Amino acid sequence: MSRTLRPSEDPIWLRAGVLFAVALFMGVMIVLPLATVFLTALSKGLDPVIEAITAPDALAAVRLTLLTAAISVPVNLVFGVCASWAVAKHDFAGKSLLISLIDLPFSVSPVVAGLIYVLVFGLQGWLGPWLEAHDIHIIFAAPGIVLATIFVTFPFVARELIPLMEAQGVDAEEAAVSLGASGLATFFRVTAPNVRWGLVYGVLLCNARAMGEFGAVSVVSGRIRGVTTTMPLHVEILYSEYNFVGAFAVAGLLCLLALATLAAKAMLDLVWPEGRAHVG
Amino acid sequence: MSAELKTGSAPLEVRAVEIVKSFARYPALNSVSLEVRPGELMALLGPSGSGKTTLLRVIAGLEFPEAGRVEFGGADVTFAAAAERGVGFVFQHYALFRHMSVAQNIAFGLDVRPRHRRPSGVERRRRVETLLRLVSLEGMGERKPAQLSGGQRQRVALARALAVEPRVLLLDEPFGALDATVRKSLRRELRRIHEATGVTTLFVTHDQEEALELADRVAVLRDGRIEQIGLANEVYDHPVSAFVAGFVGDANRLVGEVRGGRFRAGEMALAGAGVRDGAAEAYVRPHHIDLGAQPAPDAVPATVLRIAGNGPVCRVDLRLEDGTHLEAAIARNGASVIPSQGDVVYTIVTGGHVFALG
Numbered sequence: 001m002s003r004t005l006r007p008s009e010d011p012i013w014l015r016a017g018v019l020f021a022v023a024l025f026m027g028v029m030i031v032l033p034l035a036t037v038f039l040t041a042l043s044k045g046l047d048p049v050i051e052a053i054t055a056p057d058a059l060a061a062v063r064l065t066l067l068t069a070a071i072s073v074p075v076n077l078v079f080g081v082c083a084s085w086a087v088a089k090h091d092f093a094g095k096s097l098l099i100s101l102i103d104l105p106f107s108v109s110p111v112v113a114g115l116i117y118v119l120v121f122g123l124q125g126w127l128g129p130w131l132e133a134h135d136i137h138i139i140f141a142a143p144g145i146v147l148a149t150i151f152v153t154f155p156f157v158a159r160e161l162i163p164l165m166e167a168q169g170v171d172a173e174e175a176a177v178s179l180g181a182s183g184l185a186t187f188f189r190v191t192a193p194n195v196r197w198g199l200v201y202g203v204l205l206c207n208a209r210a211m212g213e214f215g216a217v218s219v220v221s222g223r224i225r226g227v228t229t230t231m232p233l234h235v236e237i238l239y240s241e242y243n244f245v246g247a248f249a250v251a252g253l254l255c256l257l258a259l260a261t262l263a264a265k266a267m268l269d270l271v272w273p274e275g276r277a278h279v280g
Numbered sequence: 281m282s283a284e285l286k287t288g289s290a291p292l293e294v295r296a297v298e299i300v301k302s303f304a305r306y307p308a309l310n311s312v313s314l315e316v317r318p319g320e321l322m323a324l325l326g327p328s329g330s331g332k333t334t335l336l337r338v339i340a341g342l343e344f345p346e347a348g349r350v351e352f353g354g355a356d357v358t359f360a361a362a363a364e365r366g367v368g369f370v371f372q373h374y375a376l377f378r379h380m381s382v383a384q385n386i387a388f389g390l391d392v393r394p395r396h397r398r399p400s401g402v403e404r405r406r407r408v409e410t411l412l413r414l415v416s417l418e419g420m421g422e423r424k425p426a427q428l429s430g431g432q433r434q435r436v437a438l439a440r441a442l443a444v445e446p447r448v449l450l451l452d453e454p455f456g457a458l459d460a461t462v463r464k465s466l467r468r469e470l471r472r473i474h475e476a477t478g479v480t481t482l483f484v485t486h487d488q489e490e491a492l493e494l495a496d497r498v499a500v501l502r503d504g505r506i507e508q509i510g511l512a513n514e515v516y517d518h519p520v521s522a523f524v525a526g527f528v529g530d531a532n533r534l535v536g537e538v539r540g541g542r543f544r545a546g547e548m549a550l551a552g553a554g555v556r557d558g559a560a561e562a563y564v565r566p567h568h569i570d571l572g573a574q575p576a577p578d579a580v581p582a583t584v585l586r587i588a589g590n591g592p593v594c595r596v597d598l599r600l601e602d603g604t605h606l607e608a609a610i611a612r613n614g615a616s617v618i619p620s621q622g623d624v625v626y627t628i629v630t631g632g633h634v635f636a637l638g
Contacts, residue, residue, distance in 0.1 A: 171375035174342055175437075179389035179444055180363035189392070193379040 037255055041248035052238070052246035053253055057226040061234035061250070064142060065257075068217075068230060069210040072150040076206050080157025081199070085187065087158075088165030089173060102158045105151055113151050114219025117144055140222030145230060148216035153206045160202030164195050200268055204261050211257055291319035291480050292353040292447045299338055299348035301331075308334040309345070310504040316448075316482050321474045323491035323512075324484045326501035327527065332484045333452055335501070339482065340369050340450050352447060365448070368441030368479075372453040374433040376425040382436050383408045383421035389444035411439040414473060431462035438470070442477065449474075451483035455490065467494050488528045492516060500524050522635040525563035532564045532606050535637070543634045546602045547580045548627075552634035564632035566595065566609035572626040573617060579626035582606065584619045594618055598627065 041049050052058060083102055087095060105113065119125045121138040131138060138144045172194070176186040192199070214232040221228040229237060231254045238247035294316040301309040309331045316322045324332040337343040339350055341362035350358045357365050377385050384391075386408045390399055399407065412418050415435035425433055434454060441449060454470070455463040471494055474481050485491050491498045492512045500507045500515060500523075508520045519525035526533060536545025538560040543552035550562060572579055582598040585605075589595040591612075596619065598606040606627065610618065619625050 171371055171373060172377055175369065175371060175375040175440075176377070176388065176392070178340060178342065178362045178367060178369040179392065179440065181388070181392040182363075185392045189388075190377055193377075 034255060037248055037251050040244060041252040044245055048245045049249040049252070052243075052249035055246075057229070058234060058246075058250055060226040061229050061231045062253070064145065064229065065211050065231040065254075067142065068146050068149050069207055071146050072153055072210045073203060073207050075150055076154055076157050077199075077203055079154065080161065080202060080206075083158045084161035084165055085191065088162050089170050089191070099162075102155055102162075105154050106159075110148075110152050110213065110215030111219055114148050114216035117148055117151070117216075117220050121147075139220050140224065140228060142228065144220035145217050145228065148220045149210050149213050152213050152216045153209045156206035156209065157199070157202035160198040160205070161195055164198040165191070168194055200265065204265050207261055208258050212254065291478055293318045293351075294339060294448055294480055294482065295349075295351040296335065296339055297349045297351065299335065299345045299350070301334055301338060301343065301345045303334075307504050309338070311348070312501075312504065312506055313348075314499055314506065314509070316480055317497075319478050319480055321471070321481045321494065321496050322483075323495035323498045324482060324501060325486070325488060325491040325498050325528070327486060329503075330501040331504040332486075332501045334504075336450050336452055336482065336484050339448070340367050341365050342369070366444070366446050368444060368446030368449045370434070370437050370441050370449070370451040370454050372456045374425070374430075374437045374457075376433055376436055376440075378425050380424075381421065382412070382417065382423050382425070382428070385425065385436055386411055386421075386440045386443050388440060407443060411443055414442070414476065415439045416469070429462075430458050431466055434458065434466060435469075438473065442473075442479075446479060449477075449479045449481040451481070453484055453486070455487075456485075463490070470494065492528070498528070500528060502527075519563070519633055522561055522563065522633075525633045525635070530566055530607065531633075532566070532569070534562045534564060534604070534632075536560060536562065538634065538636070543632075546600065546604060548600075548604075548629055549578065550629045550632045550634070555634050555636050559637040560634055561637050562632045562634045564606075564629055566607045567593075568629060568631040569598075569606060569608035570628045570630055571596065571608055571610060571619060572628065573619075575626050576628065579628050581624055582627050584621055584623045584625060587618065587621060598625070600627075 053062075083098070086092075087099060087102075118139055120127055121131060121144060122128050123132060123139070125139075138147065172190050173186050176190045181189065211230075212232055213230075214236070217230055218233060218236075221230070221233055223229055223233060223237065225237065231250060235247050235251045235254065238250060294314075296312060296314040299309050299312045300307070312331070312335055314324075314335070324335060326332045334343060338345050341350075341357070341360060341364075344359060348358070349356055352365060362369070377388065380388070383405075387404050390404050390407065393399075398404075408421060409418075412421055415438055417432060417435055417439070420428070420432070425436065428436065434457075438451075438454070451470075455466055458466065467490060470483075483494070492515075495512055497510060498512050498515050499509045502523050508515055508524045510518075515524060516529050519528060525531055534543075534545040534548060536543055536548070536559075538544075538552045538555045538557055540557070541551065541553045541555075543550050543555070543560055543562050545562065550564070552560060552562070575581070580600060582600045585597040585599055587594060587596055589609075593609050594612050596608045596610060598608060600606065608627065612618065
């Protein structure tokens with residue numbers, strides 16, 4: 001390595017200083033809290049942790065969280081892909097309105113999002129009496145939790161894909177169409193392979209948020225222990241009961257699920273090494 | 281090789297009849313009619329915004345007109361999808377599928393066919409090999425588009441468009457993104473490929489030199505209308521409007537007036553038969569200005585500002601005594617004397633195209 005300093009190179013103290021500032025910030029804001037979660041959970045040994053996690057209420061919360069993510073992520077994947085395909089590759093009246101609607105869940109507080117569903121589907125809501133008459137339970141039940149989660153996590157996939165698809169233009173799609181490809185073939189053979197990294201990223205973000213959502217779910221859940229509590233709600237309940245080890249044990253499990261998604265992304269990185277270059 | 285590339289059916293005639301198309305209330309095509317003869321190589325020439333690309337896309341089925349018809353071999357295909365028309369389309373920026381290899385790109389049009397019309401794997405590979413040879417890219421089948429130069433990418437795009445055995449080949453500024461040398465060699469190659477395949481071909485360009493060199497016939501567009509259609513040299517030698525005279529080929533523009541069939545601008549004069557009296561403009565090609573060393577009747581003195589060009593033709597920049605600038609072209613064949621910078625020469629205009637102004 002050459003020791004000569006090129007004119008464009010910043011001095012060593014500046015580079016080291018910036019690096020140190022970033023490392024310090026990451027350490028205080030991210031690594032330390034994450035470590036605290038696991039350290040507090042394990043502060044009284046492994047047994048209380050296992051006990052807290054295997055408690056029936058906790059297992060029910062894990063099941064409900066996974067079920068919520070398992071429904072809302074595929075739903076948002078399909079709708080997100082459709083929405084971004086429509087927005088990025090086509091021109092139509094009301095396009096900017098649609099883009100604003102896609103962004104809406106990001107700008108509305110999750111608590112408000114939850115309240116909207118209570119107002120629509122709750123007992124005093126517009127559809128409440130009709131739902132009650134037909135014995136359909138949405139609010140204070142799993143369907144409400146899933147609906148609120150879908151609402152809150154809707155923008156992730158679309159927001160990842162729209163800029164990517166717009167940047168890639170419609171040339172390749174037009175070429176595919178002129179060569180005789182149908183709309184579906186064009187999407188699966190031309191559009192999707194070029195945005196697959198954005199797609200993976202959007203799904204991972206969507207999944208992380210779906211499992212971690214608190215505000216909106218908290219409003220529609222009714223917090224019936226072991227029935228309508230997801231993992232974040234369960235953590236909060238345990239914490240408010242001063243069961244710190246239990247709260248941090250479940251929180252740790254939630255963190256592990258998030259880390260597992262990150263690991264899945266890293267795995268895909270290895271499987272599709274060449275795909276990386278196409279993003280952004 | 282050419283025999284196996286010829287499509288089974290005879291070359292097709294393409295007709296666009298009174299096409300109207302507008303974008304956001306701005307008319308892009310204003311009742312445009314065009315006929316491309318079977319097996320012909322035709323150029324759509326015009327400045328940007330003249331509607332030439334829009335017309336090409338309407339013929340391809342990538343845009344649909346508000347009025348008018350598109351006919352392929354007499355059959356109305358105005359609203360047929362691009363796929364049903366059997367067109368091959370080449371884009372200015374190649375539009376290759378970058379996640380696929382060169383061979384996969386070329387085979388794409390065959391791969392997406394419904395099973396009963398899809399050639400076998402062996403047949404597809406054979407077709408890809410033939411096309412790679414046709415566009416001089418043998419052995420490059422496994423490369424990715426990112427590993428190719430611009431010229432090579434455009435060859436892949438051309439091979440991909442030809443793979444589906446199109447009845448009509450459409451090219452949108454196919455050489456627009458390439459540098460001059462590559463452009464020139466690809467031009468020759470397109471001509472060769474056109475002769476090998478015999479497919480009716482229409483290409484868009486804003487480069488008049490490209491249009492004149494490559495095409496059998498040229499259609500000149502301006503503001504969504506066709507100004508002139510004709511053989512390349514016909515459009516150059518007999519422009520029907522001032523716009524065509526100025527746009528196709530180099531020309532000196534002189535503003536003056538016509539009196540009794542004779543055009544005058546300062547001391548310069550030339551025949552303007554058939555043009556009504558009044559203000560007029562003349563377009564004089566550089567080779568229509570003769571230079572003499574000695575004064576002669578009707579010759580106008582001028583100073584040589586600059587000599588340029590190292591080809592068979594030498595360009596001479598001149599300034600008349602009234603300040604008018606002229607560009608002349610003289611053959612470097614020994615028959616004529618090439619003046620030097622600063623010389624005073626005597627110019628005679630031997631031809632030109634005169635059009636009434638306003």
